[in-house]
Amino acid sequence: MPTTETHADHAIRIAGIAAEAAGGYFRSRLRIEFKADESPVTQADKVVESEVRAYLEQHFPDHGIFGEEHGFAGADRAEVWIIDPIDGTRSFLSGHPLFGFLLGFLQGGIPQLGVIGMPALGETFLGVRGQGATLNGQPIHVSDQTRLDQAVLYVNEGDKIHRDYPALFNRLMQAGQTRRFAYDCYPHALLAAGHVDAVIDYDLQPYDFLPVSAVVEVAGGVITDWNGQPLGLESDGRVVATATPELHAEMLALIKGY
Template sequence: MLDIDILEDHAKAVANVASDAAMRYFRGRLGIEFKPDESPVTQADKQVEAEVRAYLKLHFPDHGVFGEEEGKDMGDGRHMWVIDPIDGTRSFLSGHPLFGFLLAHLSEGRAELGVVGMPALDETFVGVVGKGATLNDLPIHVSDQTRLDQAILFVNEGDKIYRDHPDVFSRLMQAGQTRRFAYDCYPHALLAAGHVDAVVDYDLQPYDFLALSPLIEAAGGVMTDWDGNALTLESDGAVVSAATPALHAALLDVLHTGQPG
C-alpha cells in the first residue's frame, strides 16, 4: 500500500518539473505540428511529457503512465499516472497564460490524487480525496452556492457544445447569474478554490479531466459526466463540475430537461 503523503510529495515535485520545462518554451519560438484531429502539439508538449515520464520512471518504475503525447504504458495494472503536459496548447502557443499541467494518480482505476499546475501564474492546486485540497500549500474549499440562478457558471468548449448540442447550449445561456466562456482547466481549478461555482465542459480526453475530479472532490465539490456518473478512463468527456450537490443536480436538469435554475 503506497503512502498517499509520499505520492502527494512526488506529485508536487513533478508539477515543478513540468512548470520549469514549459516556461523554457512559453512565449518563445515554437515548433508546431498538427495532429489528425487538427489540434496542435508543440515541442514544449513533448518535452514536458518526456521530463515528467523520466521522473515517474525513476521513482515509480512499476507504475503505469498514460500521457497525451506518448500514449499508455500499463505498468503493474494497479497504479497509473495520467499526464496532460500542456492543457491548452492553443493558449500556450498564443502566449495566453491560462494553460496548465495536469497530473492524476489512479489506484485500481480510481483517481485519488489530482494536480493542476499553472506555470505562468506560479500556482499549483493539489487535491487528495479524503484529505483536502490546497493552492500553493494553503487550504482551499469550494463555495457554498446551491442556487444556479445565483451561480458563477463557466461554459468550456462552448463552440463545440453549440455545434453538437445547440439545444443544450441555448439552455446554458439562460442558466446562472454570471456566465463566462473559457477553455482548458483553469475554471475547474477556480471552482476548487471557491471563486467559480460551476463548470460545464465537453469533448475532453481522460488526461483532461482525471486530475480535475479528485481536486474538486477533495475541495468539497462534485464532478461527474453529464449523466451524473463518476469519471473513469472510459468516460466520454462531457463533464460537469459544481460546488455543491444541489447545484450539480440543477445543472444536470439543465443539460437533460431544459429547466434552468
C-alpha cells in the same frame, strides 16, 4: 511502497519540473504540428511529458503511465499516473497564460490525487483523497452556492457545444447569474478554490478530466459526466462540475437528454 503523502510530495516536485520545462518555451518561437483531430502539439508538450515520464519511471517503476503525447505504458497495472503536459496548447502557443499542467494518480482507475499546475501564474492546486485540497500549500474549498440562478457558471468549449448541441447552448446562455466562456483546466481550479460555482465541459480525454476531478472532489465539489455518472477512463468526455450537490442536480436537470 510509497505512502499517499509521499505521492503528494512527488506530485508537487513533478509540477515544478513541468513548470520549469514549459516556461523555457512559453512566448518563444515554437514548432507546431497538428494531430489527426487538428489539435496542435508543440515541442514543449513533448519535452514536458518526457521529463515527467522519466521522473515517474525512476521513482515509480512498477506503475503505469498514461500521457497525452506518448500514450499508455503499463495499462494493465493497478496504479497508474496520468499526464497532460500542457493542457491548453492553443493558449500556450498564442502566449495566453491560462495553460496548465495536469497530473493524476489512479488506483484501480479511481483518482486518488490530482494536480492542476498553472506555470505562468505560479499556482499549483493539489487534491489528495482523504487530505483535502490546497493552492500553493494553503487549504481551499468550494463555495456553498446551491442555486443555479445565483451561480457563477463557466462554459468550457462553448464553440463545440454550440456546434453539436445548439439547443443546449441556448439553454446555458440563460443559466446562472454570471456566465463566462473558457477553455481547459483553470475554471475547474477556480471552482475548487471557491471562485466559480459550476463548470460545464465537453470533448475531453481522461488526462483532461481525471486529474481535475480529484482536485474538485477533495475540495468538496461534485464532478461527473453529463448523466451524473462517476468519471473514469472510459467516460465520454462530457463533464459537469459544481460546488454543491444541489447545484449539481440543477445542472443535470438543465442538460438532461443531451
